[in-house]
Amino acid sequence: NAGVTQTPKFRILKIGQSMTLQCTQDMNHNYMYWYRQDPGMGLKLIYYSVGAGITDKGEVPNGYNVSRSTTEDFPLRLELAAPSQTSVYFCASSFTSGDGPPTDTQYFGPGTRLTVL
Amino acid sequence: GQNIDQPTEMTATEGAIVQINCTYQTSGFNGLFWYQQHAGEAPTFLSYNVLDGLEEKGRFSSFLSRSKGYSYLLLKELQMKDSASYLCAVTSFSGNNRLAFGKGNQVVVIP
Numbered sequence: 039n040a041g042v043t044q045t046p047k048f049r050i051l052k053i054g055q056s057m058t059l060q061c062t063q064d065m066n067h068n069y070m071y072w073y074r075q076d077p078g079m080g081l082k083l084i085y086y087s088v089g090a091g092i093t094d095k096g097e098v099p100n101g102y103n104v105s106r107s108t109t110e111d112f113p114l115r116l117e118l119a120a121p122s123q124t125s126v127y128f129c130a131s132s133f134t135s136g137d138g139p140p141t142d143t144q145y146f147g148p149g150t151r152l153t154v155l
Numbered sequence: 156g157q158n159i160d161q162p163t164e165m166t167a168t169e170g171a172i173v174q175i176n177c178t179y180q181t182s183g184f185n186g187l188f189w190y191q192q193h194a195g196e197a198p199t200f201l202s203y204n205v206l207d208g209l210e211e212k213g214r215f216s217s218f219l220s221r222s223k224g225y226s227y228l229l230l231k232e233l234q235m236k237d238s239a240s241y242l243c244a245v246t247s248f249s250g251n252n253r254l255a256f257g258k259g260n261q262v263v264v265i266p
Contacts, residue, residue: 071253071254073256078163078258079258079259080159080242080244080256080257080258080259081198081242081244081254081256082256083253083254083255086253096253097255128197128198143188143200143203144188144200144254145200146197146198146199147197148196148197149196149197
């Protein structure tokens with residue numbers, strides 16, 4: 039298993055440009071997440087998904103969009119990049135059965151380092 | 156909302172023991188995770204506590220007190236490779252079971 043993969047690893051954007059951060063997992067996990075991590079800070083949840091076709095906002099969703107058309111893929115879209123979106127973006131996945139809390143481990147991708155100038 | 160507090164940095168000597176604390180305030184607590192994150196890398200899972208008490212995994216142990224909103228991660232026989240940030244994360248019903256992360260505690264191991 040490759041686990042959670044993310045592309046690209048690095049990207050520089052100009053203000054106002056758009057881009058999609060790709061995330062794929064091959065563990066058949068139902069839950070997927072997008073986080074951002076600013077220097078010296080913890081992880082902030084942007085969006086998450088509990089299964090294909092279902093997404094929901096996290097703590098800091100403004101300026102981002104997501105979709106989950108398949109179990110494996112969970113792309114994150116930035117429409118109008120702003121300097122405040124300069125950060126490291128991590129995608130993660132986990133498996134949770136039933137309606138219980140996500141007690142299972144979240145597996146993280148290697149991250150995408152984004153700079154907006 | 157959820158409030159998670161961790162001290163920011165500590166330095167320890169190789170072979171020593173270090174304790175990293177985490178306090179949290181949340182309603183509907185469901186569990187607490189510890190993750191390790193090396194510089195420039197993704198977080199990796201270390202431990203999970205949902206009941207009060209100590210969970211031991213080799214050189215790492217994690218303790219939880221639900222009544223006090225408190226957890227600690229104990230690292231024994233420190234090795235240079237243990238230099239990393241240690242993130243505490245809480246899941247709760249009030250947060251729709253999503254993980255809320257603290258800022259992390261940077262541990263620097265010196266020879």
